[in-house]
Amino acid sequence: MSFLEIKALTKRFSETTAVEDFSLTVERGEFVSLLGPSGCGKTTTLQMIAGFEQPTSGSIILHGRNLAKIPARKRGLGIVFQTYALFPHMTVEQNVAFGLEMRGIPEPDRRQKVAAALDLVKLSHLAKRLPKAMSGGQRQRVALARALVIEPELLLLDEPLSNLDAKLREEMQLELRRIQQEAGVTTLLVTHDQSEAMALSDRIAVMQSGRLMQLGTPFDTYETPKSTFISNFLGKTNCLNARLVSTTGTASTLVINGIEVSGPSVNLLPGDVMASLRPERIDIVESSDGHTEAKVLERIFLGDQWLFRLETKLGELLVVRRNRGRREAEPGENVFIVWQPEHLQILPASRESA
């Protein structure tokens, strides 16, 4: 039996179904992200686990305990809210001590635990500050310390980094991962930021319109998305309308925009499909031998890499190249592109998931 088992969880509001038939199991100590676009039901799922929303149906079992009849305050979960939700009238120390106080932990013990939690998030020197005199990143850490100090069985994070600026967010990602591993706490993170989900999680659960679409490690989800929606949502990709002509045990043949292209073997029937090709899997070369011709439409310098928009016989393609400090093709220039057939992802052409 897994540590956390969510079974067929459904939540209907009067007009909308926010979460539908959502099932997920999480192992002890694991870090799982719920990833999906705005309004796909991530927060609602988290709120049901936390006990702030009643599920319409389905069950949540944590460490063998069915949470259905347990009120939020008795669930013993650590929650970090998007707005941090610190108690503004209490110092950092008092914020962190609150949960221990509620548990009736005696004073000397409490003080020691608070100190340890503040140490974990590296805020010991600010223990007497009020939250309003702190930066976003510091408040974030206070919120984490407050949630972790009660030694929760499960840590729930709702877009904890979305209020931070880009640079701080990257730093906090590393911090969050370190803290989570040091505390060894099972963690569920809600985010709509794919890079955050990939950087932090052991596994990612991709949600769309209240449903779980795909569950897997960041690498597997990125490399073998089940639909064009997921492939688009996790990083950039080139999606091309294609027709699957034939497929054997080792390879397949497709037609894209009238051009015959080979791809990996797939488990699909011949007919209309979607071909997805990641921009970083396409290489730009100078020699023509058998490679596809392309013309540079646009070129953007991103510091560590270049982003090209190319016109080809297959259609417009985005290509990403690592910046090697050399001259790169300029807009208007003709180049050739090449990719490995197995890097072409062949996906069902279902309209709904486009």
Place this chain on the structure above:
Amino acid sequence: MISNGRYSLLFNALFTLFMVGPLVVVIGVSFTPTGYLEFPPSGLSLRWFAAILDNPDFIDAAWVSLKLGIASATVSTIVAVPAALAIGREKFSGREALQALFLSPLTVPTVVLGIAFLRLLSVLELNGTFVGLVLCHAIIITPFVLRLVLSSVVGMDRSIEKAAISLGASNWTVFRRITMPLIMPGIVGGWVLAFITSFDELTVTVFIVNPSTTTLPVRLFSHITQTTDPLIASVSTVVILFTVALMLLINRFYGLDRLLMGETK
């Protein structure tokens, strides 16, 4: 920018003049040595302040007003806080109606309210009693408390309470340790505003007092209708000083701007 600044300066100056002017006149008049109202005073004398002590009915009336203000502000705060919490955050049918009901004393002409209260109190057999006064004043001043408390309730991030619950706090603990402190500016502001409104209320009160429960404004009013000696000016000056002292005290401990804005945090 400059002309804008000049206009706003002018506006502020005029506004201050109209606000402060009458107060200056009243205070000036109260120091006159003469037996009639005179401004500017021809000399400086405390004669009319001493006269207050010879008029125990003014002092009695001041005590009634003080007790009435404290009691009615407290009663209306006790009613308005739960009402504001319900109106500000729950979604129930009749929510709008409830809010309109609580604010309605603001929209009914005070003379009408006075007559209505007179009838109400005789039905309840509370005519002319202190309890009756408290009841009527509480009704009149509740809208002020409700609005200030409501604004701090609405401005409060509800996930703060959820955080407290998730840490194991019971509903009562959440209210006591989190919600109350966070809406305290609204509560204190509402209470003070209510107290001042009650202390100062005349139109409704005239209908429902009797000689033993006469409030200070009613006493002053009936005094003016009989004579126009500077006694009313000296009493008014004492009231003004009392109010200023109250405001300074609150400002010292609380911040007046926070209080009047009903802001959280």
